[in-house]
Amino acid sequence: PADTFHNLQELHHSASLATKVFIQRDYSDSTICKFQTKFPAELDSRIERSLFEETVKTLNCYYGEAEKIGGQSYLEGCLACATAYIIFLCMETRYEKILKKISMYIQEQNEKIYAPRGLLLTDPIERGMRVVSFANTWDVFLSVGTTLKELCTIYKL
Amino acid sequence: MRRSSAYIPVSTAAALLVTSSTLFFVFTCPWLVVNVSPVFPSCVGIVFLFVMANFIMATFMDAGVFPRANEDEDKDEDFRAPLYKNVEVRGVQVRMKWCASCHFYRPPRCSHCSVCDHCVEDFDHHCPWVNNCIGRRNYRFFFFFLFLLSLTLHMGGVFSGGLLYVLDHPENLWELHAAVTLAVMSVSALFFIPVLGLSCFHLVLVARGRTTNEQVTGKFQGGVNPFTRGCHQNVQFVLFSPITPRTQAHSYNSQALNVQIAASHSASFPSPRVPQLSPQILPDKSLEEVDAPDSKRLTCPPPLPPKPDPVLLKNHLAALEESLLQSRLALMPSGHNMNPLQTSESPGKVLYQVPRDQMGSRISPLVPQEHVSEPSLLQPENHANALTLNSRSLSLKHSSRRGSQRAEIPHASQSVLSGPTGSLSYDSLLHPAGVQPAFLPMDPGLSRGSVDMQRLPARNCSPVFMHINREPSPVRYDSLPKPLMSSIQERREPDDKDKPVQDGGIYDTPSRRSLPQDFRGLSSSRGPTPPAYGSREFLLSSAAYGYRSRSHLSSSSSSSLTRAPRTASSPLHFNRSLSPSIYQSLDRQSQLPPSTLPAPLPTSSYGPQKALAYIRGGEKPEPEL
Numbered sequence: 001p002a003d004t005f006h007n008l009q010e011l012h013h014s015a016s017l018a019t020k021v022f023i024q025r026d027y028s029d030s031t032i033c034k035f036q037t038k039f040p041a042e043l044d045s046r047i048e049r050s051l052f053e054e055t056v057k058t059l060n061c062y063y064g065e066a067e068k069i070g071g072q073s074y075l076e077g078c079l080a081c082a083t084a085y086i087i088f089l090c091m092e093t094r095y096e097k098i099l100k101k102i103s104m105y106i107q108e109q110n111e112k113i114y115a116p117r118g119l120l121l122t123d124p125i126e127r128g129m130r131v132v133s134f135a136n137t138w139d140v141f142l143s144v145g146t147t148l149k150e151l152c153t154i155y156k157l
Numbered sequence: 158m159r160r161s162s163a164y165i166p167v168s169t170a171a172a173l174l175v176t177s178s179t180l181f182f183v184f185t186c187p188w189l190v191v192n193v194s195p196v197f198p199s200c201v202g203i204v205f206l207f208v209m210a211n212f213i214m215a216t217f218m219d220a221g222v223f224p225r226a227n228e229d230e231d232k233d234e235d236f237r238a239p240l241y242k243n244v245e246v247r248g249v250q251v252r253m254k255w256c257a258s259c260h261f262y263r264p265p266r267c268s269h270c271s272v273c274d275h276c277v278e279d280f281d282h283h284c285p286w287v288n289n290c291i292g293r294r295n296y297r298f299f300f301f302f303l304f305l306l307s308l309t310l311h312m313g314g315v316f317s318g319g320l321l322y323v324l325d326h327p328e329n330l331w332e333l334h335a336a337v338t339l340a341v342m343s344v345s346a347l348f349f350i351p352v353l354g355l356s357c358f359h360l361v362l363v364a365r366g367r368t369t370n371e372q373v374t375g376k377f378q379g380g381v382n383p384f385t386r387g388c389h390q391n392v393q394f395v396l397f398s399p400i401t402p403r404t405q406a407h408s409y410n411s412q413a414l415n416v417q418i419a420a421s422h423s424a425s426f427p428s429p430r431v432p433q434l435s436p437q438i439l440p441d442k443s444l445e446e447v448d449a450p451d452s453k454r455l456t457c458p459p460p461l462p463p464k465p466d467p468v469l470l471k472n473h474l475a476a477l478e479e480s481l482l483q484s485r486l487a488l489m490p491s492g493h494n495m496n497p498l499q500t501s502e503s504p505g506k507v508l509y510q511v512p513r514d515q516m517g518s519r520i521s522p523l524v525p526q527e528h529v530s531e532p533s534l535l536q537p538e539n540h541a542n543a544l545t546l547n548s549r550s551l552s553l554k555h556s557s558r559r560g561s562q563r564a565e566i567p568h569a570s571q572s573v574l575s576g577p578t579g580s581l582s583y584d585s586l587l588h589p590a591g592v593q594p595a596f597l598p599m600d601p602g603l604s605r606g607s608v609d610m611q612r613l614p615a616r617n618c619s620p621v622f623m624h625i626n627r628e629p630s631p632v633r634y635d636s637l638p639k640p641l642m643s644s645i646q647e648r649r650e651p652d653d654k655d656k657p658v659q660d661g662g663i664y665d666t667p668s669r670r671s672l673p674q675d676f677r678g679l680s681s682s683r684g685p686t687p688p689a690y691g692s693r694e695f696l697l698s699s700a701a702y703g704y705r706s707r708s709h710l711s712s713s714s715s716s717s718l719t720r721a722p723r724t725a726s727s728p729l730h731f732n733r734s735l736s737p738s739i740y741q742s743l744d745r746q747s748q749l750p751p752s753t754l755p756a757p758l759p760t761s762s763y764g765p766q767k768a769l770a771y772i773r774g775g776e777k778p779e780p781e782l
Contacts, residue, residue, distance in 0.1 A: 020229050027244050027251070027265055030384050031279065033401075069398050077397040081301075084210035095399045128223035128278075128404040130261060131230065 023056060023132040033063035035124070035132050043134060047117050055109055055121070059102065059132065066098040099125060163272070167216065167288035174212065174306075177344050178205050181313055184337040185320055197316065204309045211302035212287065219403045220292030221278035223267065226260040249383035266384060268370055278401075282369040291369075294400055300363065303356040310349040317342040366391040 021043055026036040037056045039049045072094050080087050106123050114121050120135040127133070186198040242253045242262045253262040256269050259276045263269065268280035270290045279293035291299045317338050362372055366385030371377060385391055 022230060025264060027246050030246055030386075031264065031266055067399055067401070069393055073399045074397050076399065081207075084206060085214055085298075093400060095402060099402055125402065125404055126224075127226065127230075129401075130223065130226075130264060133229075 020136070021134040023134070025130055026060075032067055033129055034060050043119075046119055047114070051113055055113070056132070058105065059124075062098055062102045062105065063129075066095045163285070163288055166285040170286045171212070173344065173348075174208070177313075177341050178309075180337050181317070181341050184334045185317060185341070188320065188334065189316065193316070201309065201312055201316075204305055204312070208302060208305045208309055211298045211305060214298035215284070215291065215295050215302050216287040216289050218289070218295040218298060220280075220290040220296075221294040221401060222273075222290075222292075222404070223259060223261070223264075223276040223278060224404055225258070225275075228260070230261060247383040249381060251383065266368060266371075279368060280370050282373075294403075297395055300359050300395065303352060303359055307349065307353045307356045310345045310352060314342055314345040314349055317345070363392055363395050364388045366394075 021040050023035050023040065026034045028034075035056050037053050037060070039052055043052060076093060103123050103125070106121055110121050114134070115137060118137050120137050122133045122135060124130070124132045182198070182202065186201075189198050238255075240255050242255075243250050244253055244265065245251070246265055251265045253265065255261075256263050256276055258269060258274060261276075263276055264278065266279045267276050269276045270280065270283050272283050273290050275290075277290045277292035279296070281291040281296055281299075283290045284299065287299070287302075289295070320338055359369075362369060365388075366382060367377065371382075386394065
C-alpha cells in the first residue's frame with residue numbers, strides 16, 4: 001500500500017538517528033554555499049581523511065561554480081528579463097545543470113568510496129543545502145528490516 | 158494555511174494594476190497615439206508587461222524556503238544545546254538562532270516567517286501585496302516590480318495629466334474618456350508616492366547590501382555589515398546572481414536511491430554491527446515528553462474514564478509511566494519534537510482518549526480502527542524488544558516531526574509506523590523492560606486505572622518543579638522581564654496570525670511602527686508558539702499559560718507547552734529598539750481573539766492534554782515533498 005512505502009521512507013530517515021554525521025555549512029565567506037572541510041571525529045575510523053576532504057572540496061567547487069556571477073549568469077539574467085521570464089519555462093538554468101552534476105557525483109562517490117565503508121553520503125539539496133550528512137548503511141537496513149517486521153505484525157502475516 | 162483574508166491585499170493589488178492599466182490603454186491611448194506619439198503608449202505597454210511579469214514572479218516564486226530538518230539532525234542538539242550558535246562571517250561574529258519550528262540553526266540572514274511558517278533564506282520581508290515572502294530567490298523580481306511600477310505610474314500619471322490639460326474643452330464625445338482618464342490619474346497619483354518611496358528604500362538597501370529585515374531591526378546600526386561587498390558588487394549580486402534551486406522540491410526524492418545504493422553494497426559491509434542505537438543514544442537524548450508533565454502540572458488531571466479494554470489501558474499507562482520517568486530524568490526539554498505529549502508509542506493510545514474529550518469528535522470515527530490494531534501492537538511491545546521499540550518509536554517520532562496533518566490520522570490506525578504521535582525515541586528504550594512489567598499485572602479495572610493516572614501526574618508535579626529549580630537554564634537571558642515578555646509574545650503568536658496581514662501596509666514602509674510586526678514575523682519562529690525555556694521563565698510562562706489557556710480558549714496553550722521551548726526567552730539582540738514596541742504589540746495582542754486553530758478548552762484531565770497535543774502535532778502543515 002502507498003502508506004507502507006511512505007512509512008518505509010520515513011523509517012529510513014529515522015534510521016540512524018544516533019550515528020549520522022553532519023557537515024555544516026562554512027559561512028566564513030558570507031552566504032555562498034560552502035561546506036566545512038574539517039574532518040569530523042566520528043568518521044575517524046570509518047574513512048580516510050584525504051578522501052573525505054576531497055569529496056567536500058569537490059562539492060564546494062561545484063557549488064562555487066554554480067553560484068559564480070560571471071558571463072553565463074549575466075546572460076541568463078538579461079535573457080530572462082528580456083523574455084519576461086518565460087525563458088524559465090523552456091530552459092534549464094546553469095545552476096540546475098550543475099545540481100544534476102552534483103547528484104551524479106555524489107552517487108558515484110557513494111558507490112565507489114562510501115558504501116564499501118558502510119557510509120552513505122546524502123545530497124545537501126535534500127536538506128535545503130544546509131548540511132551534508134553521512135549515514136550508516138547498516139542503519140538503513142535496520143530501519144527497513146524493522147519496518148517489515150512491524151508491518152507483518154500489524155497485518156498479521 | 159493562510160486564511161482567506163490574506164488574499165485580500167494581493168487581489169486588490171492585482172485588480173487595481175490590471176484594471177487601471179486596461180482603462181488607460183482603452184480610453185487614453187488611442188488619443189495619445191494620434192495626438193502625441195505612437196511610441197509612448199507602446200513604451201507604456203512594454204513596461205506594463207514587465208511589471209506584470211515581475212509581479213507574477215514575486216507572487217508565485219519560492220523565496221528560498223528551507224525545508225524542515227529531520228529529527229536526525231537533532232542528535233547534536235540535546236536539551237543543553239544553546240539557543241544561539243556563533244559563527245564568524247568575514248571576521249564578524251554573527252549569531253545563528255535555533256529555529257524551533259524548523260529544527261535547525263538558522264543560517265545567517267535567514268529568518269522565519271510566521272505568516273508562511275517556514276524559514277526563508279536571505280529573508281527580506283513578507284509582502285502582503287504579493288502574499289509571499291520576499292527572500293533570496295525572488296528579491297530581484299520584487300525589486301523590479303517596484304521600480305518598474307513606479308516608473309509606470311510616473312509615466313501614466315504625468316501623461317494623463319498632460320492629456321487632461323489639453324482636453325480642457327470638454328466635448329460630448331470625450332467626456333467619458335476624460336472622466337476615465339481622470340480616475341486612472343487619481344489612482345496612479347494615489348499609489349505613486351508610496352511605491353516611489355518603497356522603490357527608493359529598496360534601492361538604498363540593495364546598494365548597502367542589506368535586507369529589509371536587517372534594516373528595520375537595526376542589526377547593523379552600530380556595527381559593520383559583513384554581508385556587503387561594496388555597492389557595485391551588491392547590485393550585481395542582487396540582479397545577476399544565479400537563481401538558487403527550490404530546495405523544498407528536492408527533499409526526500411532520492412531516498413529510494415540511497416537505499417538502493419546501500420543495498421547494492423550490502424555484501425561489502427565490514428561487519429553488521431549490533432544496533433548500537435539504544436545504548437549510545439539513551440544518555441544523550443533527552444526526552445521530548447518532558448513537556449507532558451508540565452501540562453499535567455498545570456491542570457491537575459481528574460479521574461479519566463478510559464475504555465474498559467484492559468489491553469489498551471495497559472498500553473496507555475505504560476506509555477504514561479515511561480514519559481513520567483523520562484521527564485524526571487531530563488526535564489529540560491530538547492524541544493525539538495512537535496508532540497512531546499504523545500508518550501505512547503501508538504496513536505491508538507492517544508486517540509483512545511480523544512473521543513472522551515471535547516475535541517474528540519473529529520477523531521472518534523478512527524477509534525474503532527485503533528482497537529483493531531491495538532492488540533497486534535502489544536506483541537512487539539510486550540516482548541520488550543528494544544529493537545522493535547526503538548524502530549517504532551523512531552518512526553513515530555519521525556513521522557510526528559514530519560508534521561503529519563490530521564488527515565494522516567486514518568493512517569495511524571492502519572499502521573503504527575505512520576502514527577504521528579510517537580515522540581518517545583530513545584528514552585523509551587531506557588525503561589521498556591522496567592516499565593512494562595510494572596503494568597502488566599495491573600488490575601485493569603477502571604477505577605484503578607483512573608486512580609493510577611491520577612496519581613502519576615500528581616507525583617510528577619514535584620519532580621518537575623524540582624527539576625526546574627535544580628537545573629540551570631542553558632539559555633542565556635539577560636533579565637526576567639525581557640525573556641518573559643518574549644515568551645509571552647511568542648505564545649501569543651497564534652493569535653497573531655492575522656496581524657501581519659492587517660499591518661502589512663505598515664510593514665512595507667521602513668518605520669518604527671513596523672517593528673512590532675517585524676518582531677513577530679521575523680524574530681520568533683513559529684506559528685504555534687513554543688513555551689518559555691529556562692527555569693524562571695518557564696514557571697512564569699507556564700503559569701501565565703495555564704491561565705491563558707483557560708481564559709482564551711487558545712489553541713496554542715498545550716501545543717506550545719509541547720513544543721520546543723528552546724527558542725523562547727532568548728535575549729533579543731535588538732532589545733533597544735523594540736522594547737517599547739514589544740510592549741505595545743503585546744498589549745495589542747492580548748486583546749486578540751484566539752487563533753484560528755481550533756482547540757477546545759483543555760480540561761483538567763490528563764488524557765485530553767495528550768490528545769490535544771496529538772491533534773496539535775497533527776495540524777502542523779506538512780512540508781512540501
